[in-house]
Amino acid sequence: MSLTELFPNVKLLPRADKLRLIQFLVVELAQEDGISLLTPGAEYPIWTPLNAFGAAETLMKMLENHKAASI
């Protein structure tokens, strides 16, 4: 199917489907170029332990004990 045949059909699509088509093309082009995009619904790890205050307190105590033991 050529673009000239495709465009009239695309025009008939509802708005939501047009947006899905744009999204499809963006993902398709990015994959061809080897660019990884975020996928809706997928889970991406955040390694940074933000606000891990309990962990910090435990490690600080370990350091204190270690220092005291080595004196």
Next chain:
Amino acid sequence: MKPIRLSYNRVEAGQTVASELAYVPITISTVEGSVELQGLLDSGSTVNVLPYTAGLALGFSWEQQTIPIALTGSLSKVPAYGVIVTGKVASFPPVELAFAWTQAANVPLILGQVNFFMKFDVCFFRSQAVFEVKPKARRK
């Protein structure tokens, strides 16, 4: 003591300037082993995090660990234990660092507030893609 000045590094998967992060070469040692790693300077991280494989290379035994550490974020799903090691950056004197040794293997070596940022002064010049590290100033 004069700081060392290092460039931001581009991570493997990233292809843009935005993917450059501040990694500092650091030698981590215990009585049983030593590893040279690239530590991610992560000022948002409350603690230091040691990847599982690095802990094994340092001679730690997972089964013999006794102090569990509760992490947050994606690492909250994985068990971790507290370990103490010696860390050496460049030609600076070695310091004692406490790490949360996580069972996750695909995590970078994270250098966070407790206690890397308490032992070293770090200055970021992100617009120039460089940063400086030096041991903390001694109190007079």
